[in-house]
Amino acid sequence: MESELESMREYFKSGKTRSVSWRLSQLKGLLLFIKEKEAEIFEALKKDLGKHPVEAFRDEVGTLIKSINFALKGLKNWMSSEKVKLPKIAVLSSAKLVPQPLGLVLIISSWNFPLGLSLEPLIGAIAAGNTMVLKPSEMAPACSSLLANVMTTYLDTKAIKVIQGGPSIGEQLLQQKWDKIFFTGSALVGRIVMSAAVKHLTPVVLELGGKCPAVVDSFSSSWDKQVAVNRIAVSKFGNCAGQACIAIDYILVEKKFASNLVELMKASIKNMFGDNPRESNTIARIINKHHFLRLKNLLSDLAVQKSVVYGGSMDEENLFIEPTILLDPPLQSEIMTDEIFGPLLPIITLDMVEDSIEFINSKPKALAIYAFTKNEQFKRRIEAETSSGSLVFNDAVIQYAVDTLPFGGIGESGIGRYHGKFSFDTFTHHKAVTTRSFLTDFWFRFPPWNGQKLMLFETVYNFDYLGILLVILGLKRCKRNLDVI
Amino acid sequence: MRGLRIGLFPNFSAVDTGVRRTFTCRCVRKTNKKSASFLSIHHSLPNFSSYSCSAALSVMAEEEKKSFDENEAASLVKELRGNIKSNKTKSYDWRVSQLESIRKMIVENEKEIAKALYDDLSKPEFEAFISEISNAKSSCELALKELKHWMKPEKAKTSISTFPSSAEIVSEPLGVVLVISTWNFPFLLSVDPVIGAIAAGNAVVLKPSEISPATSSLLVNLFDKYLDKSAVRVVEGAVPETSALLEQKWDKILYTGSSRVGRIVMTAAAKHLTPVILELGGKCPAIVDSNVNLQVATRRIIAGKWQCNNGQACIGVDYVITTKDFAPKLIDALRKELEDCFGRNPMESKDISRIVSLNHFTRLERLLDEDNVSNKIVLGGQRDQNKLRMAPTILLDVPKDSQIMQDEIFGPLLPIITVENVKDSFDAINSKPKPLAAYLFTNDEKLKESFVQNVSAGGMLINDTILHVTVDTLPFGGVEESGMGSYHGKFSFDAFSHKKAVLYRSFNGDASIRYPPYTESKKKLMKALISDGIFGMLLALIGWSKD
Numbered sequence A: 001m002e003s004e005l006e007s008m009r010e011y012f013k014s015g016k017t018r019s020v021s022w023r024l025s026q027l028k029g030l031l032l033f034i035k036e037k038e039a040e041i042f043e044a045l046k047k048d049l050g051k052h053p054v055e056a057f058r059d060e061v062g063t064l065i066k067s068i069n070f071a072l073k074g075l076k077n078w079m080s081s082e083k084v085k086l087p088k089i090a091v092l093s094s095a096k097l098v099p100q101p102l103g104l105v106l107i108i109s110s111w112n113f114p115l116g117l118s119l120e121p122l123i124g125a126i127a128a129g130n131t132m133v134l135k136p137s138e139m140a141p142a143c144s145s146l147l148a149n150v151m152t153t154y155l156d157t158k159a160i161k162v163i164q165g166g167p168s169i170g171e172q173l174l175q176q177k178w179d180k181i182f183f184t185g186s187a188l189v190g191r192i193v194m195s196a197a198v199k200h201l202t203p204v205v206l207e208l209g210g211k212c213p214a215v216v217d218s219f220s221s222s223w224d225k226q227v228a229v230n231r232i233a234v235s236k237f238g239n240c241a242g243q244a245c246i247a248i249d250y251i252l253v254e255k256k257f258a259s260n261l262v263e264l265m266k267a268s269i270k271n272m273f274g275d276n277p278r279e280s281n282t283i284a285r286i287i288n289k290h291h292f293l294r295l296k297n298l299l300s301d302l303a304v305q306k307s308v309v310y311g312g313s314m315d316e317e318n319l320f321i322e323p324t325i326l327l328d329p330p331l332q333s334e335i336m337t338d339e340i341f342g343p344l345l346p347i348i349t350l351d352m353v354e355d356s357i358e359f360i361n362s363k364p365k366a367l368a369i370y371a372f373t374k375n376e377q378f379k380r381r382i383e384a385e386t387s388s389g390s391l392v393f394n395d396a397v398i399q400y401a402v403d404t405l406p407f408g409g410i411g412e413s414g415i416g417r418y419h420g421k422f423s424f425d426t427f428t429h430h431k432a433v434t435t436r437s438f439l440t441d442f443w444f445r446f447p448p449w450n451g452q453k454l455m456l457f458e459t460v461y462n463f464d465y466l467g468i469l470l471v472i473l474g475l476k477r478c479k480r481n482l483d484v485i
Numbered sequence B: 001m002r003g004l005r006i007g008l009f010p011n012f013s014a015v016d017t018g019v020r021r022t023f024t025c026r027c028v029r030k031t032n033k034k035s036a037s038f039l040s041i042h043h044s045l046p047n048f049s050s051y052s053c054s055a056a057l058s059v060m061a062e063e064e065k066k067s068f069d070e071n072e073a074a075s076l077v078k079e080l081r082g083n084i085k086s087n088k089t090k091s092y093d094w095r096v097s098q099l100e101s102i103r104k105m106i107v108e109n110e111k112e113i114a115k116a117l118y119d120d121l122s123k124p125e126f127e128a129f130i131s132e133i134s135n136a137k138s139s140c141e142l143a144l145k146e147l148k149h150w151m152k153p154e155k156a157k158t159s160i161s162t163f164p165s166s167a168e169i170v171s172e173p174l175g176v177v178l179v180i181s182t183w184n185f186p187f188l189l190s191v192d193p194v195i196g197a198i199a200a201g202n203a204v205v206l207k208p209s210e211i212s213p214a215t216s217s218l219l220v221n222l223f224d225k226y227l228d229k230s231a232v233r234v235v236e237g238a239v240p241e242t243s244a245l246l247e248q249k250w251d252k253i254l255y256t257g258s259s260r261v262g263r264i265v266m267t268a269a270a271k272h273l274t275p276v277i278l279e280l281g282g283k284c285p286a287i288v289d290s291n292v293n294l295q296v297a298t299r300r301i302i303a304g305k306w307q308c309n310n311g312q313a314c315i316g317v318d319y320v321i322t323t324k325d326f327a328p329k330l331i332d333a334l335r336k337e338l339e340d341c342f343g344r345n346p347m348e349s350k351d352i353s354r355i356v357s358l359n360h361f362t363r364l365e366r367l368l369d370e371d372n373v374s375n376k377i378v379l380g381g382q383r384d385q386n387k388l389r390m391a392p393t394i395l396l397d398v399p400k401d402s403q404i405m406q407d408e409i410f411g412p413l414l415p416i417i418t419v420e421n422v423k424d425s426f427d428a429i430n431s432k433p434k435p436l437a438a439y440l441f442t443n444d445e446k447l448k449e450s451f452v453q454n455v456s457a458g459g460m461l462i463n464d465t466i467l468h469v470t471v472d473t474l475p476f477g478g479v480e481e482s483g484m485g486s487y488h489g490k491f492s493f494d495a496f497s498h499k500k501a502v503l504y505r506s507f508n509g510d511a512s513i514r515y516p517p518y519t520e521s522k523k524k525l526m527k528a529l530i531s532d533g534i535f536g537m538l539l540a541l542i543g544w545s546k547d
Helices: A002-013 A020-036 A038-049 A053-079 A116-127 A141-149 A167-175 A187-200 A222-237 A255-273 A289-300 A302-306 A355-361 A376-385 A420-426 A451-461 A465-472 B010-026 B032-044 B050-067 B070-084 B092-108 B110-121 B125-151 B188-199 B213-226 B239-246 B259-271 B294-305 B327-342 B358-369 B424-430 B445-454 B490-495 B520-541
Strands: A082-084 A094-101 A104-108 A131-135 A160-162 A180-184 A204-207 A213-216 A250-254 A308-310 A324-327 A344-350 A366-372 A388-393 A428-435 B154-156 B165-173 B176-180 B203-207 B232-234 B252-256 B276-279 B285-288 B319-323 B377-379 B393-396 B413-419 B437-441 B459-462 B497-505
Touching: A002 A104, A002 A131, A020 A038, A020 A053, A020 A116, A038 A053, A038 A141, A053 A116, A053 A420, A053 B520, A104 A116, A104 A167, A116 A131, A116 A180, A116 A420, A131 A167, A167 A187, A180 A187, A187 A204, A187 B259, A213 A222, A213 A355, A222 A255, A222 A366, A250 A255, A250 A355, A255 A308, A255 A324, A255 A344, A289 A302, A289 A344, A302 A308, A344 A355, A355 A376, A366 A376, A376 A388, A420 A428, A428 B445, B070 B176, B070 B203, B070 B239, B092 B110, B092 B125, B092 B188, B092 B213, B110 B125, B110 B213, B125 B188, B125 B490, B176 B188, B176 B239, B188 B203, B188 B213, B188 B252, B188 B490, B203 B239, B213 B232, B239 B259, B252 B259, B259 B276, B285 B294, B285 B424, B294 B327, B294 B437, B319 B327, B319 B424, B327 B377, B327 B393, B327 B413, B358 B413, B413 B424, B424 B445, B437 B445, B445 B459, B490 B497
Parallel strands: A104 A131, A104 A180, A131 A160, A180 A204, A213 A250, A213 A366, A250 A344, A324 A344, A366 A388, A388 B497, A428 B459, B176 B203, B176 B252, B203 B232, B252 B276, B285 B319, B285 B437, B319 B413, B393 B413, B437 B459
Antiparallel strands: A082 A094, A094 A428, A308 A324, B154 B165, B165 B497, B377 B393
């Protein structure tokens, strides 16, 4: 591994990956891979997670095509240096910010969107002109092997490598020296990644998760109700069966609206996924036995079991869990303290919908907060008084697809951000470059020091151009006594 | 910039701690009542012998030292978290009032600040003014002027796939942040990050360096007097206090100092997933081409070395690279200009700082006294351990593997390395860890371009030194071993803000294609939406899709 990485560093030094043409060709290669191998991608996602092709297209393939096109279009602009304004006093000087690739970067991705979460950061790393190693998750083996064996044939393998493996390979990779580590996964492993990065002072981006709440106001219009419920249902059960870091984790709603909401949810779920969702194949399965048992265990608590108002059936053989709704499970139960990451949806009732702000603030900062409301004042309060990676009003999950918004967490939900130009910036060092000429120099910049020089500096720092003139002409006297010390 | 160097030199830690202790006694923090009562005793009993007085003091200092442990740190953070619950610090008014107080604090106490800097480093008042006081003041003024603008949410374009919607990026405070500063610019490097933290609406705890005790104690007094204690605090201390602080959960840590301690800070931060900004140092090179205006170039090198805290600066010139033929001319010019600046006997000059502590003095001595280094001195070399003074010293062609070419020098020693061709200097720089700053003096446009392209550093300045840090439109920060993250001006505000993505959707325009049951036509429509734009979408909608 070391020698492989060393040769990648050498390749980076050759400057090849810095050229616009290289970056464009790799992005185009990636695009070609996705378009030509679409069928294989759908098959791999079906195998690993039971994702329906339309879901796979909406969440992974399609989003990636959009992101690559966005990068292709923006690249030249992103790569150009940015001129920076200088104060007038700095005559004959100029300053700019020069974007430069970091070098060799490591991307560790996750199993729930094995393609999307691998390639989204990869696009940024390529656009920024780095060499890179991608370690896909071993828990989605079909996708991992597709990335390692097929995708690489479309790319410059001297600069872009895919290394497959489990925790031991991950650990080995973390021992190496990187210029950036980009990790998607749990907060637990995030801490390990950041601790390992200390050795070489490597900056990290950690894309973690957390319990993303959805606040649902009581709507009077039945249209609004229906739209909100549809959006909640698809964002919870229709995105990898709730196994998504930005999926709705639980719902906060006023007591009086709760039963109505539950009824609407039931109908919406039936509408979307049919009477028998497992047969209809419109909902993904649980990734593996370990996670299946973890979810099963969340429901094992008697009080929690009692709170199930819809669904709850589990098929261990096929790793399938039916969309499940729980009404007011105990707040100290695991389902309300851990990130759920599956198709279980607790609904917590509050006396007043405004109480949701306090409820949310009593928990670690979430990756996303969703609020379904038409009350403008309440919107403003939520925006000002809660903190989260992103905040979406009247919808869920779609912020992932907006290239102009940064995607990333805060506190327990992560460090750093990406998507669109932010991905480029994440894998770039913006070097500050200032150029001066030899022509102008203030004689008062150099010792020996005296009172007049000090005064000149004061006027210069205040950009007091008239003052400078007065001091130079001797029309302004120094009031300071320099010998006090 | 080595706030916590102590640990590296255990033999000398006693000295520094000793200094700290006597100093803590003079100005006991936290226990204002105690110190006040002590002062009154002191005043009412003028005949109190100084011996017993200091003894009493050191007992108090011991107590004081014990009092700031992990529990104390935990309750401090808890208190601040409680205080910001009211969202007071988020308001524009609070931020402005605090920034105005900082400005007032600087303006009203210029003399005291200069005095403290003189006590800690013999920093000439002039240098104190130009490099610390006025920089801090202008940083504060910029924040006051721009704050409204900075706080404004930034509109973001949205695409057709989420239509109809609007989006913005909102800057919100992170919460409670920690700033650990250092001794070489003890005032500026403490106040400047605090300005950023306050501008962004955070509660902030500052830990100044114990190696510059006078400034540290002044900061306690000034912050106490001018700023809102419920959200802005100073904790004094050395390693134990810093460790206690680092145990806590912060929302961001900005550390200025050495890469060794930087690693300790980041390790502690990983535990709580706290993002860090590390402002470290490194060996900042200055390349001098032979076609330059020699007088101007040498003056600017002097400004970036000895005039800058006598070389004790993270962006100070660490070493010079020039061509073999040009080196003698450069040295002659440096000799002449140094004499103009600091006189014939620089050891007596009032215009140059001293070395901060005995510990650093002996470290520099060790660098200088190494075999094959001590015989390379071409200028200077004088030192006075008692006064902690060291003259500007130039060394020609020291061995590449000598300690002075491995470590960051952080003092008045300037090695000049010669190369055959000026372009060879890029390799020399790139063979070392990436520095915080790299300087080039040349009139050759091609060389400038290639320098920018091929050398990586936190920042670059062509034909001058140091000045780029005063440009608040540029981010200041390192890369790799020289640090991570950046600040200054708007970048300080951003460093202490969370950029929250906010997306507003209405209930209109809900496309059925988003929802299961999934059908072939939905997929086609979605494809068209994503890749073919509006025309393709229309085709798909009326069932005339291309495939």
